[in-house]
Amino acid sequence: MLGLRRPLVRSAGVRFGMIYAGVFALGTLALAVFLWWSTAGLLDRQTDAAINADTQGLSERYGEGGLPALVETIEQRLAGNVDDDALYLLTDPAAHRVVGNLSGWPVNVPRDAAWYDVQVERAGRRNLARLHRYELPGGFHLLVGRDVEVHAQMARLLTDALLWSAGIALLLGTAGALAVRSLFRMTLADVSATAAAISAGDLTRRVRVSGRGDEFDRLAETINDMLDRIGRLMDGVRQVSNAIAHDLRTPIARARARLEDASVHAASEADLRAAIERAEADLDGVIAIFQALLRIAEIEAGARRSAFATLDIAPLLLDLADLYGAAAEEHGQHLQPAIPPHLPAYGDREMIQQAVANLLDNALKFSPEGSTIRIEAGADANVGTFITVADEGPGIPDADRERATQRFFRGETARSTPGSGLGLSLVQAVATLHGGALRLADNRPGLRATLMLRSSPAVQVNATSFADQPAAAADAA
């Protein structure tokens, strides 16, 4: 049994179809039972009540006037019975008819029961009758009943109708089950075909959305969102691998060239040492790039989200402003903080520190002498907590702004300055992990970088909710 059922039940489509058919059959059955009870059953109950009422009347007359009164009443009733459905029979102890419209004591009516459903001979036809038998004193027997042939015919009709409808229900149930199953298969087939194609390496495939906006559409949209994310991650990985291959080659090649050159051409120990030291510095740069990459990967993996806490970032920002303020002055720049006394945020202290430090590093690096760098922070009902670092440097052209947060991206103006092109990627990763966003805008002149964070864990909606909005909105903030 189990062995037979297993393969069938393993298909969810068949299972759902069977459930559908079962529920459908149960509904039909309930309807039939109710129909039967409220028609045929009602008529039967009415017949019994009529017989009881009839008997009640006869018994009263018998009590008043004895046997003759009973006979008279029966004759009266028979005469007044227009429908010709009342049945009476009174017999004497010898089983001879005294009065009544039955020719004789019906066969199949034993003398020891009270209610009978029997066939009686009437006017040459055998009709179904319901009879009640009473014993009278002196060995007389009385049968009171009704001819229920019409009821019986109706019941047969009803049974036929119900049987037919059961058949039709079975048919419709099966058809419905098959439809459910094929619908299921069709919908899932697309999902599974897409998944199979993705596994096979075709990352461009997406699940078809019917546009009806039903549950399957929502499932399809969720899956497509997931695939988009996977696609972006894959692109990121590809990009990073390429970038590592290209961008790390340069310093490694430089270090190698220096060492080789020194080993061949160095005239003195001092030369040799100098070359080695410069190569060391090159390798330190490579190490720093690797560390930044690992750090970004660590942040993007979200492993540190467990360390999130609600914290006041105002002192944190003032500390950073203090740390960088001195350096800015050294460069002939002016760092101007505008930070409220308290500013709640929800996140990881170290990450926020590092993100803001990266923004300040960039601002200091790209700002000309005599310019002002502003670090502002505040809370906004719509965006939560925001931290803005605005400089008066060359800024980032509109065309590059989208790509500025990609790993290893370096703008034209940044080519001549030292750096790895990972700073903004890290800020972006921190922002995304915090359910916020990094928005880059034109400071006319310069760059206005705004890091947005949630101010409390409660407003956590969707990690990408901010990031999807256009970057231009940062001007308003």
Next chain:
Amino acid sequence: MRILVVEDDKDVAGFVLKGLREAGHVVEHADNGRDGLFMAASENFDAIVLDRMLPGGIDGLRLLETLRGQNNNTPVLFLSAMAQVDDRVRGLKAGGDDYLTKPFAFAELLARVEALARRGKGEGPITKLAVGELEMDLLSRGVKRAGQRIDLQPREFRLLEFLMRHAGQVVTRTMLLEGVWDYHFDPQTNVIDVHVSRLRQKVDKPFATPMIHTVRNAGYMLRPEQP
């Protein structure tokens, strides 16, 4: 100082041992966790340099936990290629005193080991620091050099305090970032140099001899005026 190095990589171990010996320390070496634990538990060291991933069934974390379980409080510096924030946190939680990730500059390692070994000497809570003619009162937060009052900003005070607590030792920029600012990342900008140079303006400039010295390729050192 007596230092134990538990490190299985031959090249790294050789490099570290040689450097520490050149710096005048007595160094012992174990190349697996079992030997390392045995030596650490049975002998007296001023500091232990400990790799996290070790052969021999006992890794760095287990070794340290066992050691701390025996109430051995020798300062331990983790030296590990496991560079994630969580790895560092785990290492420090297990009882490590400092965490340095590979690859590293030897100057950084030396400065940190010496700082640890010095700290291990178990000085009680102190209220005054003095290096040469420089004096610092930690309670009144006053600083004097040769009897002359020096006004410092709170951050400058903490920077000088850190330097004075490590007087005579090399202090790297990373150590200053961690110890004074509690930052665990390396800024691109030379922020530390700027702050040290500001401190010099106040501590060294008005006087004949400098006390804060730059150590090439390593960091800074505060030491008494040369006679």
